[in-house]
Amino acid sequence: MTALSAELSALVGSAFAAEGLAPALGQVTRSDRPDLAQFQCNGALAAAKEAKANPRVVAEKIVARLKSNPLFSQVQIAGPGFINLDLSDRALSERGVALSQDVRLGAPETGRGKALVIDFGGPNIAKPMHVGHLRSAIIGDCLQRLFRANQWHVVSDIHLGDWGLQMGQLISEIAHRGLAPQYFDAAFSGPYPAQSPVTMDDLEEIYPAAVSACKADEARLVEARQATADLQAGRPGYRALWMHFFNVSKVGLDREYGSLGVHFDLWKGEASVDPLVAPMIADLKARSVASESEGALVVPVERNSDKKEMPPLILVKQDGAVLYGTTDLATIIDRVREQNPDLILYVVDQRQHLHFEQVFRAAEKAGITGKAALEHAGFGTMNGTDGKPFKTRAGGVMKLFDLIAMATAEAEKRLAEQGIGADYSVEERADIAKKVAIATIKFADLSNYRLTDYIFDLERFSRFEGKTGPYLQYAAVRIQSILRRAAAEGHAIGNPQIRSPEERALFLQLLSLPDAMTGAERGRAPNILCDYVFTLAQHYSRFYAEHHILSEPDAAVRGARLGLCQLTLAVLAKVLDILGIEVPQRM
């Protein structure tokens, strides 16, 4: 179904065209003065500027063409030449009914026939996940859901940090501890045991120890570098150890992300593109895309228009090691070959912006991007209430499980305060608390524009009032319970209808779902969906406060109101689902 804003834009656009003006001037949006009008078009101002005419005169001609259309209850000129539009209740009602019958609820089809590779998560093997990885997971997952909802073909890739020096450090530390001698025995020809000699917890303890050892003793660093080089050169025992690191980490990470409801299509990473690196380097050299500089191999990426210094992308260091940018470049080759995407989106901390700028320019220079646009959707920092990057009470890096546990404890407290679930089973109460906790964390994160740093204030974001995840869950749960009671009492659900200002406002908000989804896609901006769904809940709550629903004696009126409840719930649930927020059965 066509979005209402698009339908109106086409209509007003043809009025402009009939006056010999560009149809694009007919762009219609929701009014920014909802007290004065439902929709507005500013095209007459632009047209008049172009033609050096009086904007009101242009607006009058357009208005004259629209006035008699029964779609509108009012068409007016405001101020210097804005065109204000109000739809008739009948027109709005018809479109609301069509919306309620559309399984996709009017979602845009911006991605039809298009493929997206979305790179997010990006945890590193053996290094603990920090809140930056958490933001990437939450924002990235929301974007993958949004693009899918808008009909893109989406492939998500966790892009593990599983290559490079940290692997050599782990291996040489294991050698020093004598933990798995077989893997270091050059005379041993395999097969290596299927069981990993280390667990995920071991890795998290071994890695920092290895880092300190390398810091304290230059010889240990040399060893770690050698182990890295041997691993990359394919030494069988090291490869086998690496495979164990990968497997145990995958199980652990899958559990951590799974607890957030976040899933990836691909578990590739830096290591998986290693076979592509050598041929890529040879090719870039042969085509003179890459050149020697101070003993390193680099791709110069600066441009005349640059205002800031733009260092070259280093492919191979003096000591022969390849870097983060090298694997990112090879990953583009892999993705273009495997998915041939229209867009590759990197949801990674904004502090890596320069890195991506270098990689993207190098990829363009190398001509390896196929039809793909490359884009970095960065994000700012999640800070604690002290304004500093979020830490545990003890000052350590906050781990994902700790954060969820903390938010769950807070949710349990809130639920108890509200008297919610006192008579439910322990399991159900725990399940609700967990869902509320995840909603708290995700909504806190997503409701801020991704590039702004924000303060994670658990006390504020876990409340059941205000612009919070739990408030929205609760709103959805209340509608569910009305609909359940209606079913139990045998009330029929009818088509939604407009009979009051509150219902009209709710209709308008429901009908602008496609605009919110399009806007959020365009800006890679989940906060637009958060604003949308919060406003929706507020309109619903005003409607609910002013109208009888189950107690309404007139069956037709009751049915229409129940229909409006049902449609509101469907839209609410759809947006919450895109935000990655689950709605409990009851609360």
Ligand code: ARG
């Ligand atoms: N592992 C990296 C980190 O922890 C993030 C990876 C992001 N993705 C990418 N293609 N570079 O910072």
